[in-house]
Amino acid sequence: MSGTPIQAVAIGASAGAVQALLAILPALPASFSLPVLVVVHVPPDRSNMLVPLFQSKCRIKVKEAEDKEPVENGVAYFAPSDYHMLVETDGCVALSTDEPVNYSRPSIDVLFESAADYYGSALAGVILTGANHDGAAGLKAVADVGGVAIVENPDGAYASAMPTAALEATPSARIMSHDQIVFFLSSLGTAR
Amino acid sequence: MSEIEDLEIQLLLEALFQRYHYDFRHYARASIKRRLIQARLHLGFATISAMQDRVLHDASMLPRLLDFLTVQVSEMFRDPTYFKALREKVLPHLRTYPSLKIWIAGSSTGEEVYSLAILFKEEGLYDRTIFYATDINPEALAAAEAGVYTIDRIRKFTENHQKSGGKSSLSDYYTAAYGRAAFDKSLRDRVVFSDHSLVTDAVFAEMHLISCRNVMIYFDRPLQDRAIGLFRDSLTRKGFLGLGSKESLRFSSHAGAFTDFVPGEKIYQRREP
Numbered sequence: 377m378s379g380t381p382i383q384a385v386a387i388g389a390s391a392g393a394v395q396a397l398l399a400i401l402p403a404l405p406a407s408f409s410l411p412v413l414v415v416v417h418v419p420p421d422r423s424n425m426l427v428p429l430f431q432s433k434c435r436i437k438v439k440e441a442e443d444k445e446p447v448e449n450g451v452a453y454f455a456p457s458d459y460h461m462l463v464e465t466d467g468c469v470a471l472s473t474d475e476p477v478n479y480s481r482p483s484i485d486v487l488f489e490s491a492a493d494y495y496g497s498a499l500a501g502v503i504l505t506g507a508n509h510d511g512a513a514g515l516k517a518v519a520d521v522g523g524v525a526i527v528e529n530p531d532g533a534y535a536s537a538m539p540t541a542a543l544e545a546t547p548s549a550r551i552m553s554h555d556q557i558v559f560f561l562s563s564l565g566t567a568r
Numbered sequence: 569m570s571e572i573e574d575l576e577i578q579l580l581l582e583a584l585f586q587r588y589h590y591d592f593r594h595y596a597r598a599s600i601k602r603r604l605i606q607a608r609l610h611l612g613f614a615t616i617s618a619m620q621d622r623v624l625h626d627a628s629m630l631p632r633l634l635d636f637l638t639v640q641v642s643e644m645f646r647d648p649t650y651f652k653a654l655r656e657k658v659l660p661h662l663r664t665y666p667s668l669k670i671w672i673a674g675s676s677t678g679e680e681v682y683s684l685a686i687l688f689k690e691e692g693l694y695d696r697t698i699f700y701a702t703d704i705n706p707e708a709l710a711a712a713e714a715g716v717y718t719i720d721r722i723r724k725f726t727e728n729h730q731k732s733g734g735k736s737s738l739s740d741y742y743t744a745a746y747g748r749a750a751f752d753k754s755l756r757d758r759v760v761f762s763d764h765s766l767v768t769d770a771v772f773a774e775m776h777l778i779s780c781r782n783v784m785i786y787f788d789r790p791l792q793d794r795a796i797g798l799f800r801d802s803l804t805r806k807g808f809l810g811l812g813s814k815e816s817l818r819f820s821s822h823a824g825a826f827t828d829f830v831p832g833e834k835i836y837q838r839r840e841p
């Protein structure tokens with residue numbers, strides 16, 4: 377753990393994602409000053425209901441990520457369905473149609489590993505509910521570069537497999553409830 | 569550790585360019601890095617530099633590396649609404665020409681080529697058309713020319729074909745045997761398959777339609793812009809350009825040379841110069 381100020385937040389969620397994200401993203405204040413990169417596993421073809429839903433509920437700006445667009449503070453970027461979302465080496469978000477990873481596209485690991493590479497210890501990674509193991513390697517990559525690793529408490533999660541796998545890979549990760557995650561993120565993103 | 573690896577990657581890409589003229593130096597680096605790390609693990613090298621040493625001295629290593637550096641993910645009638653828009657909005661214009669030239673840039677293993685050939689057959693335009701299918705990966709080009717796919721993919725292809733407004737049955741165009749579907753020769757007797765790079769090669773003249781889908785997404789912005797300039801210069805007056813569903817001209821310096829012909833499907837038309 378280092379004292380670097382956090383510059384970006386990455387969030388991964390699968391089964392039960394919508395409820396979990398509804399407890400978190402709309403609670404962030406309008407003054408929230410970090411970019412939030414969100415990967416949710418959604419079946420291909422039945423996607424982008426999420427973006428309008430969260431646009432209508434959130435105080436921060438919400439959009440679907442576009443290929444090679446610069447990342448802006450205070451904006452939540454959702455990966456489009458059937459595309460991976462990465463942070464490029466110049467800090468833009470990029471999309472790709474590479475093979476699914478962990479049977480998933482978008483994959484949480486792909487986002488987290490590329491974001492860890494770019495932001496290093498200035499990244500906070502959050503793994504929420506899910507019924508698979510995607511995100512475990514990604515969160516470990518975040519912890520390995522000195523970023524902040526956060527996992528939703530598996531006991532309270534809609535599906536515990538994903539947070540459990542993330543904790544096995546990164547035992548030092550902080551375990552938090554939705555409310556604690558909101559509090560923690562708000563404190564990162566407004567006290568600057 | 570990671571910085572050394574980034575340097576090794578840069579050197580490897582430089583080596584591939586100098587030695588073999590494959591230029592990946594301006595591809596989106598984060599995803600190239602992912603795939604090179606996969607290649608390193610899969611091919612059993614301790615470091616990227618060791619992999620570079622091998623590929624410099626042993627040309628037989630090149631195709632193996634190309635398989636990682638290029639992404640061969642495709643599908644017939646991928647994004648069916650794109651093909652539906654071509655059928656309903658673009659083909660009525662193309663129909664007015666006595667002969668047609670179509671360029672499928674980054675044709676991968678051929679799925680997009682056969683989709684367009686079937687579309688043009690269904691619409692009665694196939695016989696007046698020459699299709700140019702290009703890619704930088706020789707193995708993908710060979711697979712495209714063979715037109716053989718595993719049978720488990722056919723269900724999705726058929727579903728996509730129907731959704732694209734298909735007027736025939738996909739099964740009219742292939743024969744299935746031993747777990748494979750072999751597409752009919754009559755779908756490629758007007759197709760020219762050739763090696764061409766959007767990064768290092770020149771224009772193809774006088775195309776009526778260029779379909780380049782999910783290729784530029786792997787490029788950085790300046791390289792995307794080069795490719796779009798190449799397309800502009802390769803199109804006839806009022807020719808059409810179709811891109812992948814997450815690609816666009818919006819950020820390109822050449823955007824002014826095109827109109828948004830089917831907004832939402834990423835189908836553009838070349839303005840009159």
Ligand SMILES: C[S@@+](CC[C@H](N)C(=O)[O-])C[C@H]1O[C@@H](n2cnc3c(N)ncnc32)[C@H](O)[C@@H]1O
Nearest residue numbers: 638642674676703704705765766767781782783
């Ligand atoms: C993801 S596939 C797209 C296949 C098909 N167009 C589709 O959308 O289903 C990308 C293809 O682009 C090819 N490619 C990569 N770089 C290229 C370049 N510089 N010029 C031409 N093709 C390239 C790759 O070899 C690969 O076959």
